[in-house]
Amino acid sequence: MGDIIVALATPPLKSALAVIRSSGEGVFRLAGKLFSQKLCSIEKRSSFVGYWSNEKGERIDQVVILCYPAEHSLTGEDALEIFCHGSPLVATRIIDSCLALGARYATNGEFTSRAFVHGKIDLVEAEAVNDLIEAASDEAQKLALMSLEGKASALLKPLRDRLAALLASVEVGFDYPEYEEETALSLEKAEAEASSIKGEIDSLIAEGHEGRLVKDGLKVALVGKPNVGKSTILNLLLGEEKAIVSPIPGTTRDVVEGETRYKGLVFRFLDTAGLRDNPEEIEKIGIEKSLASVDKADAVVLVLDEDRPLDEEEKDIERKARGKIFLVVVNKEDLREGKSRLEDKRIYLSAARKEKAQLLDALAKEAGVSAGAFARPSLNSSRQLSLLAKASRSLGEALENAKEDTLDLFSSAVLGAYTALRKLLGEEATLDLSDEIFSRFCVGK
Numbered sequence: 385m386g387d388i389i390v391a392l393a394t395p396p397l398k399s400a401l402a403v404i405r406s407s408g409e410g411v412f413r414l415a416g417k418l419f420s421q422k423l424c425s426i427e428k429r430s431s432f433v434g435y436w437s438n439e440k441g442e443r444i445d446q447v448v449i450l451c452y453p454a455e456h457s458l459t460g461e462d463a464l465e466i467f468c469h470g471s472p473l474v475a476t477r478i479i480d481s482c483l484a485l486g487a488r489y490a491t492n493g494e495f496t497s498r499a500f501v502h503g504k505i506d507l508v509e510a511e512a513v514n515d516l517i518e519a520a521s522d523e524a525q526k527l528a529l530m531s532l533e534g535k536a537s538a539l540l541k542p543l544r545d546r547l548a549a550l551l552a553s554v555e556v557g558f559d560y561p562e563y564e565e566e567t568a569l570s571l572e573k574a575e576a577e578a579s580s581i582k583g584e585i586d587s588l589i590a591e592g593h594e595g596r597l598v599k600d601g602l603k604v605a606l607v608g609k610p611n612v613g614k615s616t617i618l619n620l621l622l623g624e625e626k627a628i629v630s631p632i633p634g635t636t637r638d639v640v641e642g643e644t645r646y647k648g649l650v651f652r653f654l655d656t657a658g659l660r661d662n663p664e665e666i667e668k669i670g671i672e673k674s675l676a677s678v679d680k681a682d683a684v685v686l687v688l689d690e691d692r693p694l695d696e697e698e699k700d701i702e703r704k705a706r707g708k709i710f711l712v713v714v715n716k717e718d719l720r721e722g723k724s725r726l727e728d729k730r731i732y733l734s735a736a737r738k739e740k741a742q743l744l745d746a747l748a749k750e751a752g753v754s755a756g757a758f759a760r761p762s763l764n765s766s767r768q769l770s771l772l773a774k775a776s777r778s779l780g781e782a783l784e785n786a787k788e789d790t791l792d793l794f795s796s797a798v799l800g801a802y803t804a805l806r807k808l809l810g811e812e813a814t815l816d817l818s819d820e821i822f823s824r825f826c827v828g829k
């Protein structure tokens with residue numbers, strides 16, 4: 385019997401049903417000892433209804449079992465799912481019976497990692513499993529599903545293959561100069577190909593950043609002096625009383641988080657303590673959090689309650705927010721009998737009059753997420769984006785080297801890009817290039 389893992393796949397709560405998953409060589413034999421029917425030689429996906437007993441033969445529950453032989457299972461090994469009644473006690477006893485016969489508890493993500501190890505899914509698809517579970521909006525769910533279906537990996541594979549072909553042609557030029565005219569690309573052509581691949585990777589990076597916003601939402605910090613109406617604006621945006629609103633300056637001392645959805649994007653708001661010149665001790669903690677939240681945010685909304693230029697403290701915030709979305713909101717327009725409007729890059733509104741559309745529109749616009757980003761697969765995790773960036777940098781270096789006519793440096797930089805894409809897909813980091821590359825050419829003829 386191999387290493388059989390077992391885990392509860394549903395939350396440990398009372399419910400109609402609970403699902404227990406188990407996977408590993410010999411799992412059908414193990415289940416056969418506990419289930420009222422023999423399950424030894426299962427060749428296709430099958431379901432059974434019967435009784436599950438513990439190792440002493442005491443019946444626990446009536447269950448349905450789905451058996452997946454290795455070639456039809458997610459994990460790439462024999463696996464089964466046990467559907468029992470949704471009692472945490474029943475589920476625990478079923479799991480305990482498996483443990484008693486030699487199975488062990490699965491670690492986090494171990495079913496998915498086995499699927500990856502057995503080549504059932506690549507790393508991008510494996511990441512998508514988690515994205516799907518974590519998806520906070522319909523759009524994020526659709527994006528994760530596209531990755532799970534392999535559509536994000538499919539963006540990458542042609543580029544990986546083109547890099548392999550490019551490497552091959554350059555290597556041929558090195559090792560078999562006599563073939564150069566026949567098979568190898570000229571440096572000029574190689575450069576053009578590297579540049580075209582870099583262009584495509586750069587587009588993937590841009591689309592990935594948009595995808596990340598669709599997936600993770602936009603973190604927005606609301607900052608400004610005490611009493612300008614930050615908590616009121618936050619409550620308005622969230623549509624619930626999440627932050628404490630008070631006429632006494634400095635009452636919101638903690639960062640309060642909440643989220644709202646608008647035009648397919650999830651905005652995660654961080655309410656922060658006011659900024660003031662001479663903070664008292666406790667207020668100071670709040671201000672530090674306020675500044676820290678600027679660091680954490682993708683967008684900073686600075687709230688004023690009158691139409692005036694920014695003071696030094698506020699300009700500091702603006703500087704700190706450089707490179708991020710930065711919006712100025714002038715609140716309490718009701719006191720000046722002004723309309724809600726966008727003017728000179730400032731958003732005028734009255735939180736008391738419940739005006740929020742202008743602010744949300746501005747945030748959505750500044751986020752710059754194109755309509756396409758909701759419908760197109762993308763490589764959007766930080767791991768994926770950093771490896772894409774690495775590939776792009778390597779190709780940038782390759783192009784620099786090409787200018788200096790140094791073919792070996794060109795080739796090693798292209799190899800860097802190729803390796804980054806392989807890592808992205810979770811393909812082996814150390815590989816014998818010759819197999820992959822030279823199998824494309826019949827050099828030895």
Ligand code: GDP
Nearest residue numbers: 610611612613614615616630631716734735736
């Ligand atoms: P914070 O300290 O920046 O979070 O400010 P609060 O949200 O606690 O608001 C401070 C005071 O300003 C409260 O009395 C709010 O009711 C009031 N306030 C907030 N927004 C408006 C507004 O648009 N118009 C008016 N007239 N009062 C407002």
